[in-house]
Amino acid sequence: MFINKYRKSREKNNSILVVGLDSDIDKIPKRFKDILEFNEHIVHETADLVCAYKINIAFYEKLGWKGYKVMEETIELIKQKTNVPIILDAKRGDIGNTAKAYAEAYFEKLKVDSVTVNPYMGRDAIIPFLKKGHAFILLLTSNKSANEIEVPVYSRVLELSKELELAYPKKVGIVVGATKEEFIEGISKKSGHLSWLIPGIGAQGGNPEILRDLKGKDVMVNVSRAIIFAEDIKKSAEKFKDLLDKYYFG
Numbered sequence: 653m654f655i656n657k658y659r660k661s662r663e664k665n666n667s668i669l670v671v672g673l674d675s676d677i678d679k680i681p682k683r684f685k686d687i688l689e690f691n692e693h694i695v696h697e698t699a700d701l702v703c704a705y706k707i708n709i710a711f712y713e714k715l716g717w718k719g720y721k722v723m724e725e726t727i728e729l730i731k732q733k734t735n736v737p738i739i740l741d742a743k744r745g746d747i748g749n750t751a752k753a754y755a756e757a758y759f760e761k762l763k764v765d766s767v768t769v770n771p772y773m774g775r776d777a778i779i780p781f782l783k784k785g786h787a788f789i790l791l792l793t794s795n796k797s798a799n800e801i802e803v804p805v806y807s808r809v810l811e812l813s814k815e816l817e818l819a820y821p822k823k824v825g826i827v828v829g830a831t832k833e834e835f836i837e838g839i840s841k842k843s844g845h846l847s848w849l850i851p852g853i854g855a856q857g858g859n860p861e862i863l864r865d866l867k868g869k870d871v872m873v874n875v876s877r878a879i880i881f882a883e884d885i886k887k888s889a890e891k892f893k894d895l896l897d898k899y900y901f902g
């Protein structure tokens with residue numbers, strides 16, 4: 653189960669850092685022969701510093717079937733070398749039978765531990781994922797234009813997430829951007845047992861101090877570009893791990 657695997661990695665590595673494998677072919681350093689070799693290096697450098705890895709499907713899909721193959725090989729590699737859980741950032745959301753097909757693809761074929769889902773179409777776009785594994789529901793995303801649609805409805809999405817958590821205990825999480833500082837304390841008070849995936853620290857400039865309001869919760873903070881494209885990946889991951897430690901554990 654995702655949450656147990658996450659808790660074990662969090663305890664073992666004393667870390668709430670998630671490294672995002674947003675391994676854009678156009679940005680990976682020339683010394684790596686391909687994305688797989690780059691990902692292998694990232695995992696080698698960070699496996700004892702993280703509580704999870706997040707794979708953003710877009711950077712693999714953009715290469716067609718070859719990218720999908722690399723994604724499968726990366727998942728296999730993480731499973732062989734570590735016990736760290738894998739979140740697939742796919743942000744899916746579709747009618748029930750289609751959602752079921754996505755859930756089968758991700759949990760049964762790719763065998764990831766958790767998937768991000770879009771709640772816009774309501775519960776029947778989410779439940780097929782919860783029947784097979786853990787899902788993070790987009791609640792308040794880190795981008796600026798989240799204000800256009802999400803801000804007016806996020807309270808309802810939070811209620812729905814909690815309802816689903818009652819029916820599928822330990823299988824529901826929320827995505828909340830670190831850039832949405834002013835909302836964190838309020839959401840935290842109402843979020844009960846939901847797990848939190850927080851992107852937006854690093855390249856997007858989110859404030860890690862928000863973690864002070866989240867102590868004791870199952871929280872994981874994703875950093876992608878600021879770690880994987882740093883000069884020294886290990887050093888950068890250590891820097892972010894320590895920064896998150898300071899506010900979450902400290």
Ligand SMILES: O=c1ccn([C@@H]2O[C@H](COP(=O)(O)O)[C@@H](O)[C@H]2O)c(=O)[nH]1
Pocket residue numbers: 672674708741792793794795827828829851852853854855856874875876877878
């Ligand atoms: O609200 C959201 C939801 C998902 N993301 C994803 O997280 C990473 C962030 O990458 P950085 O390089 O650390 O900015 C990326 O995969 C996004 O698609 C998000 O940023 N915000």
